Amino acid sequence: MVAPPILARVFRGSRLESVHRGSVAVVDQDGSVVASAGSRREGIYLRSAAKPFQAMALLDAGGDKAFRLGSDEIALLCASHGGEPRHVRVAARLLSRGGFTVEDLACGAHLPMHEPSARALIAAGKTPTALHNNCSGKHAGLLLACRLRGFEPETYWKPEHPIQGVVLERLSAFASILPARIGTAVDGCSLPVFYMPLEALALGYARLIARRGTREGADETVPERICRAMWESPGMVAGKDRFTTEFLEAGRKRWIGKEGAEGVYSIGIAAGGKHGRSLGIAFKLEDGSSRARDAVALNILAQLDRLPASSEASLSRHLAPTVTNARGFDVGRIVADVPLRNL
Amino acid sequence: MVAPPILARVFRGSRLESVHRGSVAVVDQDGSVVASAGSRREGIYLRSAAKPFQAMALLDAGGDKAFRLGSDEIALLCASHGGEPRHVRVAARLLSRGGFTVEDLACGAHLPMHEPSARALIAAGKTPTALHNNCSGKHAGLLLACRLRGFEPETYWKPEHPIQGVVLERLSAFASILPARIGTAVDGCSLPVFYMPLEALALGYARLIARRGTREGADETVPERICRAMWESPGMVAGKDRFTTEFLEAGRKRWIGKEGAEGVYSIGIAAGGKHGRSLGIAFKLEDGSSRARDAVALNILAQLDRLPASSEASLSRHLAPTVTNARGFDVGRIVADVPLRNL
Numbered sequence: 156m157v158a159p160p161i162l163a164r165v166f167r168g169s170r171l172e173s174v175h176r177g178s179v180a181v182v183d184q185d186g187s188v189v190a191s192a193g194s195r196r197e198g199i200y201l202r203s204a205a206k207p208f209q210a211m212a213l214l215d216a217g218g219d220k221a222f223r224l225g226s227d228e229i230a231l232l233c234a235s236h237g238g239e240p241r242h243v244r245v246a247a248r249l250l251s252r253g254g255f256t257v258e259d260l261a262c263g264a265h266l267p268m269h270e271p272s273a274r275a276l277i278a279a280g281k282t283p284t285a286l287h288n289n290c291s292g293k294h295a296g297l298l299l300a301c302r303l304r305g306f307e308p309e310t311y312w313k314p315e316h317p318i319q320g321v322v323l324e325r326l327s328a329f330a331s332i333l334p335a336r337i338g339t340a341v342d343g344c345s346l347p348v349f350y351m352p353l354e355a356l357a358l359g360y361a362r363l364i365a366r367r368g369t370r371e372g373a374d375e376t377v378p379e380r381i382c383r384a385m386w387e388s389p390g391m392v393a394g395k396d397r398f399t400t401e402f403l404e405a406g407r408k409r410w411i412g413k414e415g416a417e418g419v420y421s422i423g424i425a426a427g428g429k430h431g432r433s434l435g436i437a438f439k440l441e442d443g444s445s446r447a448r449d450a451v452a453l454n455i456l457a458q459l460d461r462l463p464a465s466s467e468a469s470l471s472r473h474l475a476p477t478v479t480n481a482r483g484f485d486v487g488r489i490v491a492d493v494p495l496r497n498l
Numbered sequence: 499m500v501a502p503p504i505l506a507r508v509f510r511g512s513r514l515e516s517v518h519r520g521s522v523a524v525v526d527q528d529g530s531v532v533a534s535a536g537s538r539r540e541g542i543y544l545r546s547a548a549k550p551f552q553a554m555a556l557l558d559a560g561g562d563k564a565f566r567l568g569s570d571e572i573a574l575l576c577a578s579h580g581g582e583p584r585h586v587r588v589a590a591r592l593l594s595r596g597g598f599t600v601e602d603l604a605c606g607a608h609l610p611m612h613e614p615s616a617r618a619l620i621a622a623g624k625t626p627t628a629l630h631n632n633c634s635g636k637h638a639g640l641l642l643a644c645r646l647r648g649f650e651p652e653t654y655w656k657p658e659h660p661i662q663g664v665v666l667e668r669l670s671a672f673a674s675i676l677p678a679r680i681g682t683a684v685d686g687c688s689l690p691v692f693y694m695p696l697e698a699l700a701l702g703y704a705r706l707i708a709r710r711g712t713r714e715g716a717d718e719t720v721p722e723r724i725c726r727a728m729w730e731s732p733g734m735v736a737g738k739d740r741f742t743t744e745f746l747e748a749g750r751k752r753w754i755g756k757e758g759a760e761g762v763y764s765i766g767i768a769a770g771g772k773h774g775r776s777l778g779i780a781f782k783l784e785d786g787s788s789r790a791r792d793a794v795a796l797n798i799l800a801q802l803d804r805l806p807a808s809s810e811a812s813l814s815r816h817l818a819p820t821v822t823n824a825r826g827f828d829v830g831r832i833v834a835d836v837p838l839r840n841l
Binding site: 165167168169170172173174175176198199200261262263264265274277278280288317338339340341342343344345348349417418440441442443444480482483484486487493 | 501508510512513515516517518534541542543602604605606607608617620621623631663681683684685686687688691694760761783784785786787823824825826827829830
């Protein structure tokens with residue numbers, strides 16, 4: 156196995172301390188490769204980058220109208236949220252629309268990823284529930300989808316449950332890969348996690364933002380509704396102090412982005428400008444870390460000439476993050492420099 | 499730059515999800531290379547793997563007797579502790595022996611690394627102090643060293659302070675590298691952090707456990723006292739649920755081990771058995787992560803035929819750690835397989 160290239164370097168003082176390697180795939184909405192680094196055909200687990208497609212199990216069945224979902228609710232379906240009070244509220248609201256409760260969630264509990272929310276919970280003498288799990292919106296959406304489609308909801312999280320077949324079909328259509336060629340394992344939230352080539356994930360995001368990939372007879376507004384929800388409620392997709400939220404705020408109508416665990420990130424860029432094609436970007440840091448992820452995402456966008464100066468300014472703290480220590484001293488920095496080919 | 503080899507693989511289900519690369523140096527007490535992987539000459543920041551040598555600034559001046567230090571105190575000098583109540587108590591006791599208080603510590607505050615201790619602190623409505631910083635023992639030791647040596651203690655943490663010169667000289671003697679060839683930057687706790695070839699760190703640990711490297715006229719019992727403290731008070735060196743503590747418990751009189759941030763680990767193995775030489779091992783995971791560190795350490799020991807079956811049994815949960823999810827399901831595992839050369 157050839158080592159993938161270094162995508163980001165971590166400096167302490169003037170010297171290199173650590174590096175992050177990885178692979179990148181950039182394709183257009185037709186699947187043509189626009190650029191790559193490392194192995195674009197490398198198989199990866201999508202982790203939470205699959206959430207917009209998992210949300211389709213509900214939206215494709217008309218869940219939007221049936222459960223009166225606003226952008227907050229739809230954005231939370233696609234979220235790896237911080238477990239802030241607002242996220243917990245919307246997750247509970249989603250559940251209640253289908254007559255479900257927190258007991259029906261199979262995601263398990265963990266402390267809010269948003270640290271101040273975690274501290275507030277502990278300080279109040281409370282323990283986290285499944286609503287605080289960053290995947291609670293996705294899980295609530297699958298429960299609602301079961302209600303709407305007449306599936307028994309108890310085992311919605313098992314790979315053999317019919318709702319998982321619906322998810323697989325949607326992912327397959329957007330990523331343009333046969334369901335039989337999509338591998339599965341168990342995700343952090345106990346749902347099936349999907350495995351496919353990096354470039355297939357990139358294509359899924361290109362087609363999502365291009366509103367392609369919908370099957371015959373499907374509601375063609377679903378991909379658009381998902382993108383609109385992410386732009387209208389970016390705080391629901393991630394949360395306070397999170398890159399994805401600021402990235403969505405900066406890229407309204409221009410791009411969507413979603414992180415996955417283990418160093419995965421995926422971006423859809425809307426057609427426009429001199430390029431005239433929708434693009435999908437997917438990358439994975441081979442060590443599974445996240446600290447260089449945001450800088451790598453922005454570096455790729457800049458190299459593709461798709462990062463306007465105004466966005467570069469508003470996202471500047473993510474471009475070359477500083478490394479600080481316990482006293483807040485600036486002791487180093489993370490520098491992304493992705494060796495893209497085929498530009 | 500040639501990529502270092504994969505030292506550990508992270509599987510989810512049956513498929514590879516992430517990998518950790520790195521370099522390894524194994525040398526004997528005379529500096530002869532016993533085995534290596536990747537680049538043993540690679541420059542690395544030692545981070546907390548330097549702590550036993552930093553502790554010598556106090557012990558070499560007779561701090562042991564002057565401040566009536568027991569094994570708990572000496573072990574804490576070398577610690578990246580969990581900020582458990584016992585660690586906070588011993589750190590405060592160290593300070594009080596020299597008439598210092600928490601206000602004199604320059605390490606900064608962070609929440610205890612030991613999560614239950616962090617939660618207990620938050621639940622009690624308290625904020626962490628510098629005593630909870632994992633480096634508080636090291637800092638307290640340097641303050642005591644200043645007192646004993648007649649240095650003004652206020653700026654003990656600055657690179658130009660004379661106590662830092664003492665530390666540098668000790669590290670230089672054990673690692674057998676000229677002070678001028680040891681680079682520095684700022685560590686997470688604001689002290690100088692040292693930069694040198696990986697194999698020099700390995701040699702430092704080989705000589706530490708072999709009780710070599712002491713300069714003319716120095717108290718020759720200091721290296722032995724440090725090792726003994728780590729064996730007698732392993733819980734002070736790291737803490738509950740920490741590999742280093744269990745590793746020290748399992749290796750009493752056989753080995754010492756100490757982690758550093760950014761994927762660093764260093765081990766000294768006492769002479770004995772058919773090998774008859776003291777060995778030093780140092781490795782760094784290039785991505786700076788720690789999740790595979792313990793498994794990599796044990797894999798190297800096993801390959802060197804220095805991991806007895808009894809230790810393998812007591813440390814079994816660190817050999818091939820399972821990856822669990824929010825519901826506690828076993829969803830994957832970390833497998834270390836270090837391609838050592840020159841065995």
